Amino acid sequence: xxxxxxxxxxxxxxxxxxxxxxxxxxxxxxxxxxxxxxxxxxxxxxxxxxxxxxxxxxxxxxxxxxxxxxxxxxxxxxxxxxxxxxxxxxxxxxxxxxxxxxxxxxxxxxxxxxxxxxxxxxxxxxxxxxxxxxxxxxxxxxxxxxxxxxxxxxxxxxxxxxxxxxxxxxxxxxxxxxxxxxxxxxxxxxxxxxxxxxxxxxxxxxxxxxxxxxxxxxxxxxxxxxxxxxxxxxxxxxxxxxxxxxxxxxxxxxxx
Amino acid sequence: xxxxxxxxxxxxxxxxxxxxxxxxxxxxxxxxxxxxxxxxxxxxxxxxxxxxxxxxxxxxxxxxxxxxxxxxxxxxxxxxxxxxxxxxxxxxxxxxxxxxxxxxxxxxxxxxxxxxxxxxxxxxxxxxxxxxxxxxxxxxxxxxxxxxxxxxxxxxxxxxxxxxxxxxxxxxxxxxxxxxxxxxxxxxxxxxxxxxxxxxxxxxxxxxxxxxxxxxxxxxxxx
Numbered sequence: 001x002x003x004x005x006x007x008x009x010x011x012x013x014x015x016x017x018x019x020x021x022x023x024x025x026x027x028x029x030x031x032x033x034x035x036x037x038x039x040x041x042x043x044x045x046x047x048x049x050x051x052x053x054x055x056x057x058x059x060x061x062x063x064x065x066x067x068x069x070x071x072x073x074x075x076x077x078x079x080x081x082x083x084x085x086x087x088x089x090x091x092x093x094x095x096x097x098x099x100x101x102x103x104x105x106x107x108x109x110x111x112x113x114x115x116x117x118x119x120x121x122x123x124x125x126x127x128x129x130x131x132x133x134x135x136x137x138x139x140x141x142x143x144x145x146x147x148x149x150x151x152x153x154x155x156x157x158x159x160x161x162x163x164x165x166x167x168x169x170x171x172x173x174x175x176x177x178x179x180x181x182x183x184x185x186x187x188x189x190x191x192x193x194x195x196x197x198x199x200x201x202x203x204x205x206x207x208x209x210x211x212x213x214x215x216x217x218x219x220x221x222x223x224x225x226x227x228x229x230x231x232x233x234x235x236x237x238x239x240x241x242x243x244x245x246x247x248x249x250x251x252x253x254x255x256x
Numbered sequence: 257x258x259x260x261x262x263x264x265x266x267x268x269x270x271x272x273x274x275x276x277x278x279x280x281x282x283x284x285x286x287x288x289x290x291x292x293x294x295x296x297x298x299x300x301x302x303x304x305x306x307x308x309x310x311x312x313x314x315x316x317x318x319x320x321x322x323x324x325x326x327x328x329x330x331x332x333x334x335x336x337x338x339x340x341x342x343x344x345x346x347x348x349x350x351x352x353x354x355x356x357x358x359x360x361x362x363x364x365x366x367x368x369x370x371x372x373x374x375x376x377x378x379x380x381x382x383x384x385x386x387x388x389x390x391x392x393x394x395x396x397x398x399x400x401x402x403x404x405x406x407x408x409x410x411x412x413x414x415x416x417x418x419x420x421x422x423x424x425x426x427x428x429x430x431x432x433x434x435x436x437x438x439x440x441x442x443x444x445x446x447x448x449x450x451x452x453x454x455x456x457x458x459x460x461x462x463x464x465x466x467x468x469x470x471x472x473x474x475x476x477x478x479x
Contacts, residue, residue, distance in 0.1 A: 053375055080377035090372035094390050094467050104376040107386055139469030150372075157376055 001028040003065075004192055005050065005082065005161050010059035010069075012045055019045045021216040022059065027161060027194055032187040032206055034224060035196040037213035038239045043196040044087075046213065047163045050194070051082040063160070080108060083154035087166045089146040091138040091153070097124065098134040101153045108157070116156075123152040127182045144175030148182055155191075162186070164195045168202055180205060200246040212236065264429045264439065271425040272446055274341065278411040278419070281345045283404045286352030291389055293353065294360040298370070298388045299380030307357060314354035319413050322347040327417050340417035348407055355403055363395035394465050401458035405451040412447075422446055 005027040012020040019042045027033055035043055048054040050061060052068065052075040060069045068078045091100050101120035105111045111119070124134065127148040138146055147167055154162055167183060168176035180202045187193055187206060195206060203210075203224060210227050212220040214236040220227050228244040231237070293310075296303035314322075327343035336342065365388055373383035412423040426443035430436055 051375060053371065076377045076379060079375055084375045086368065086372060086375075088368050090366075090368040092369055092373070092387050093366070093470065094394065103386060104378075107382050108377040137468045137470075139467065153372075153376070 001030055003027065004029045004063070005194075006062040007046075007050060008060050008062065010046075010049055010056035010061065012042075012049055012054060012056050014045075019216050020049065020056070023213070023216070023218055024059075025194075025211055025218065025221070027192055029160075029192055030190040032193045032195065032208045034203060034206060034208050034210035035194055035213060036198065036203070036210055036227075036239075036243065037219075038235060041213045042216040043213055044165050045216075047084060047165050047194070047196060050161075050163060051084050052078045053084070076108075080157050081159050082161045082163060083157050083159035084163045085147075085151050085154050085165065085167050087169050089138070089143075089150035091146055091149055093138050096135050096137060097129065097141070097149050100138070100149055101156045104153060104157050119156050120152070123155040124149070126155065126186075127152045128178070142175060143171045144178040147171065147175065147179045151179075151182055151186070155186075160192060162191050162193045164193065164197070166197050166199075167195070168197065168199045176201070198243075200243065200250050203243075204247055204250060212240070214239065264433075265442070267429065268422050268425045268439070268443055268446065271420055271422040271443075272450070274414065274419050274421040275408055275411045275423075275447065276450065278341065278344045278348060278414055278421075279404065279407040282348035282352050282411075283407050285345070285349040286356050286403075286407075287400065289349065289353035290356035290360055291393070293357045294392065295381060295384035295389050297357070297361060298365070298384035311354040311358055314351055315358075317351075319347070319351060319410050320416055322351055323413065323416055326350075340414060340419045343417055344411065344414040344419060348410065351410075352403060352407055355406075356400060359396050359399045359403060360389075360392045362399070363392050365392065394462075394467065397458060397462040397465065401455050404454050404458075408447055408451055408454075 003026045007023055007025050009022040009024055010020055011018065011022055023042075023046055025033070035046070037043055045054060049056045052061070055075075056069055060067045062068065063078060063081060067073075068075070092103065095103060098117060098120050101123055102113070102116040105116040105119050106113060109116075121131075121134070129145060129148050129152060133141065133145060138149070141149065151167070164183065168179050171179060176199060180199065183193070183195060183202060184205050187208075195202070197203060207224055209222060210220075210224045211218055212227055219232065219236045220230060228240060228247065230240070232240050293307045297307050323344060326347040327338060327340065330346065331338055331343055369387050370383050373387045374380070378386065412421055414421060415424040422443045423440070426439045430439040433439065
C-alpha cells in the first residue's frame with residue numbers, strides 16, 4: 001500500500017526547548033500505527049505538527065507525496081484531510097451532539113444542513129452513539145460518550161488519516177473500554193490511524209507497529225512485541241520496562 | 257393642583273423615551289459592533305491589538321467629550337444632519353462597543369474548543385463566530401446587563417446637546433416648583449425601574465440561553 005502520510009526529519013522548538021528533534025515516520029493507507037513514549041516526550045506536538053496545527057520549524061510533512069509544509073499550501077485543507085482526536089474531547093459545549101458532528105461538514109466543507117446532518121447521523125451510528133443522545137449537550141454525556149462523539153466529529157470530515165492523542169487517557173475504565181472498542185473497530189474497517197496512547201489494553205488489542213518517542217526523538221520503530229523485548233538505556237528503558245510489565249499484568253488478569 | 261402634578265409627571269415620562277431610545281439603540285448597536293470586534297480579536301492577533309488600542313482610548317475619554325465630538329465634528333464630516341439624538345446614539349455606541357468587547361473578552365474562552373475547531377479546518381473567523389462568540393455572549397449576559405444600566409444613566413448626559421430627557425425635565429420642573437427635590441427623585445425612580453425591568457428581562461433571556469447540563473454562573477434557575 002502506498003504511503004499516505006510521511007514526516008521527514010521534522011523538528012519543533014518552543015522557547016528554545018527542542019520538543020521534536022528530526023522525527024520521521026510514515027503511515028500507509030489503511031494501516032494503524034502506535035505512538036508511545038513517556039509524558040512530555042513530544043507525542044502531542046508531533047500529532048499537531050502532522051495536521052499543521054503547529055508548523056514544524058524544520059523538515060517536511062508529505063500528504064499523498066505532496067509536501068504540505070511548503071510555502072503557499074492551504075493548511076486548512078490539510079487539517080481537513082488529517083483529522084485529530086484530542087485527549088480531552090473538546091466538544092463545542094453550546095452545541096448538541098448532532099450539531100457538534102455536523103458543524104464541520106457544514107461550515108468547512110460547505111454542505112447543506114440536511115446533508116451535513118445525514119453525514120453526522122451516519123458517523124454517530126458508526127461510533128455507537130444512538131439517536132437518543134443526538135439532541136443532548138456535551139455536559140449531559142459520559143466521558144466515553146463525549147470521546148466517541150469527538151471521533152465521529154473527526155470522521156465527518158471524511159479524512160484520509162485519523163490521529164488520536166491519548167483518546168482513553170482521561171476516562172474511567174468503562175469509558176476507556178467503549179472508546180477502545182471504537183478505535184479497534186475503525187482500525188478493522190481500514191481507517192488509516194496513528195494512535196498515541198499509554199493504554200495497555202488498547203495497545204494490546206491494536207498490536208500494531210509502534211514508534212517510541214523519547215525526548216523528542218524516535219528511539220525505536222517496529223512491531224510492538226519487538227519494542228517490548230528491545231534493550232534500552234535510561235528513560236527509554238524505564239518506560240519500556242514499565243510498559244511491558246503493565247501489559248503482562250493485563251495479560252495475567254485476562255488468564256486468571 | 258393634582259392636575260398640575262400629573263402634567264409634570266407626564267412631562268418627565270415623555271422625556272424618559274429619549275433615555276430609552278438612546279440607551280437601547282446604543283446598547284444593541286454596541287453589542288453588534290462588539291461581537292464583530294470580539295470575533296476579529298479571536299481570529300487575528302493584529303486585529304486584537306487594534307481593538308485593544310481602540311478600547312483603551314475610547315474608555316478613557318469622558319462621555320461628554322465624545323458627545324461633543326460626534327455632534328460638532330463627526331456627523332457634519334459624514335454629511336449627516338446635526339441631530340442631538342443621532343449624535344448621542346453614535347457617541348454612546350462607540351463608547352459602549354469598547355466596554356462590551358472587553359466584557360466579551362473577559363469571560364474566558366475554552367482554548368481546547370477553539371483548537372478543535374481549527375483542527376477541523378475552520379478559519380480563525382469561522383472558529384470565532386461558530387464556537388467562541390456564541391459561548392461568550394451567553395456567559396457575558398449578566399455583565400452586559402450592567403452595561404445597559406450604565407448607558408441608561410449616561411444617556412442623561414445628552415442634555416449637553418439639548419436632549420430634554422427625563423432628568424433634564426425633572427430639573428426644570430424642580431426649579432418651577434421651588435426647587436422641590438421630589439421631582440428629581442421621581443426621575444431617578446423611573447430610570448431605576450427601567451434598569452430593574454432590564455435586569456429581570458436579561459435574567460429570563462439568560463436562563464433560556466443556558467446550555468443544558470451546565471450551571472449558569474450567578475443565576476439560580478427556578479423551576
